[in-house]
Amino acid sequence: MYKYFVILFVVLAGFSELWSFGESDTLAAHHDNLVKVYIDCGYCDMDFIQTEIQFVNYVIDRNNADVHVLRSRERTASNGRKHTLTFLGKNNFAGRNDTLKYITINDETEDEQRRKLVHYLELGLIPYAAQSDIAEHLSVKYDFKAIRIKPVDNWDHWVFRTSINGNFSGEQSVNSKNLSMNIRADRITEDWKVRIYSGANYNEQKFTLEDENLTSASRGQSGSIQVVKSIADHWSTGISAGVSSSSYANLKLYYNISPAIEYNLFPYSQSTHLELRFLYQFGYNYAQYYEPTIFDKMEEGSLGESMQIVLMVKKPWGTIHTYFTGSHYLRDLSKNRLQVHGELSLSLFDGFSLEFWGGYSRIRDQLSLPKREVTEDEILLRRRQLETQYNYWSSIGISYTFGSIYNNIVNPRFGN
Numbered sequence: 193m194y195k196y197f198v199i200l201f202v203v204l205a206g207f208s209e210l211w212s213f214g215e216s217d218t219l220a221a222h223h224d225n226l227v228k229v230y231i232d233c234g235y236c237d238m239d240f241i242q243t244e245i246q247f248v249n250y251v252i253d254r255n256n257a258d259v260h261v262l263r264s265r266e267r268t269a270s271n272g273r274k275h276t277l278t279f280l281g282k283n284n285f286a287g288r289n290d291t292l293k294y295i296t297i298n299d300e301t302e303d304e305q306r307r308k309l310v311h312y313l314e315l316g317l318i319p320y321a322a323q324s325d326i327a328e329h330l331s332v333k334y335d336f337k338a339i340r341i342k343p344v345d346n347w348d349h350w351v352f353r354t355s356i357n358g359n360f361s362g363e364q365s366v367n368s369k370n371l372s373m374n375i376r377a378d379r380i381t382e383d384w385k386v387r388i389y390s391g392a393n394y395n396e397q398k399f400t401l402e403d404e405n406l407t408s409a410s411r412g413q414s415g416s417i418q419v420v421k422s423i424a425d426h427w428s429t430g431i432s433a434g435v436s437s438s439s440y441a442n443l444k445l446y447y448n449i450s451p452a453i454e455y456n457l458f459p460y461s462q463s464t465h466l467e468l469r470f471l472y473q474f475g476y477n478y479a480q481y482y483e484p485t486i487f488d489k490m491e492e493g494s495l496g497e498s499m500q501i502v503l504m505v506k507k508p509w510g511t512i513h514t515y516f517t518g519s520h521y522l523r524d525l526s527k528n529r530l531q532v533h534g535e536l537s538l539s540l541f542d543g544f545s546l547e548f549w550g551g552y553s554r555i556r557d558q559l560s561l562p563k564r565e566v567t568e569d570e571i572l573l574r575r576r577q578l579e580t581q582y583n584y585w586s587s588i589g590i591s592y593t594f595g596s597i598y599n600n601i602v603n604p605r606f607g608n
Contacts, residue, residue, distance in 0.1 A: 225324060225326055226321075227320045232254065247329075247330065248321060253543050253593070258283050258284065261277060269349060269380030274295055275295070276292075277292045277293070292315060349380065365401070370394070376389040389417075390415040391415075441577050451475065452472060465505070467503070471499070479560060500516070510545075513535040517530070545590065546589075552584045554581070
């Protein structure tokens with residue numbers, strides 16, 4: 193009896209293998225007929241996208257794709273996001289490029305936002321899938337009940353945000369607390385941008401040693417307003433003003449007011465993927481100090497100017513985002529500062545990418561440094577700003593992915 197059971201099991205297993213083999217061939221043929229898609233979005237929920245959109249084939253490298261989907265986003269006035277999906281056709285779709293835009297608002301949950309992304313991805317991919325062998329299996333649904341009339345804006349584009357934060361940590365010999373609060377109001381339209389901000393912070397650390405106790409504390413307050421007027425597709429003008437104080441920087445009171453003008457080599461409408469902006473500012477700065485400075489000043493006022501150049505390029509091969517800033521005081525051109533910050537992300541060849549972030553500043557304008565010598569405690573506890581001729585930071589990384597070009601399977605077991 194046992195022998196017959198074993199024979200039956202082997203026969204059934206053989207049929208199962210033959211069935212799965214035939215099924216695998218069918219699935220493989222089906223996948224070959226699907227449009228191959230590469231979604232270029234480092235912060236998207238790809239598991240959810242692959243589960244919801246199954247009429248395309250997902251690949252892990254853009255060079256294997258029929259359609260390269262590039263996603264970019266900008267912050268809106270209401271603290272939401274304006275998303276741009278660019279569909280770049282390749283192979284049989286070479287020369288075809290489509291663009292879709294949509295808005296997510298701050299009140300939407302993460303699930304609502306990812307479902308909206310899936311909806312617009314489907315809309316953008318349907319025209320490509322409609323030209324494939326699976327066109328007869330596609331259908332379009334129109335939900336007319338979901339159409340809503342645009343609501344009346346009783347706030348006239350004004351958006352207010354406020355926050356209060358507290359962080360506390362400690363152990364037997366050390367404890368710290370950080371308190372901050374801020375409020376901001378923004379009104380942003382196509383013609384005007386108004387930003388108003390006010391905030392304060394307090395940081396404290398306490399150290400319990402064998403022979404003494406040390407306390408390090410710093411506090412600061414700041415407020416600012418910026419008004420920008422759109423002039424044309426390439427030009428803007430505006431004015432900004434600010435007031436602040438900082439025990440760390442020896443600033444009892446500091447304020448500035450600066451008119452500015454900006455030129456963008458490309459139309460502002462292309463800012464999600466391409467911009468080269470030149471921003472010039474000319475203004476007046478006034479400072480009062482807690483202690484006499486290295487120049488024997490307790491207060492001073494001066495005129496200054498600055499120029500900032502911003503370059504941002506986002507293409508299928510990667511992203512470049514960098515800015516250069518130069519500033520100086522008119523009364524003494526030797527009091528100046530040069531800064532360069534950059535981000536570079538390149539897809540060099542199949543599966544290989546390079547990412548770099550970095551910045552460097554040449555500093556010659558530290559007017560608020562206290563005249564007296566900084567104590568050892570102030571240095572170690574970073575209670576005072578120190579004299580320096582430069583600062584820098586950098587980060588670099590490479591990644592290489594190889595193997596199967598397909599990336600369709602979602603398996604949530606044991607987590608991701």
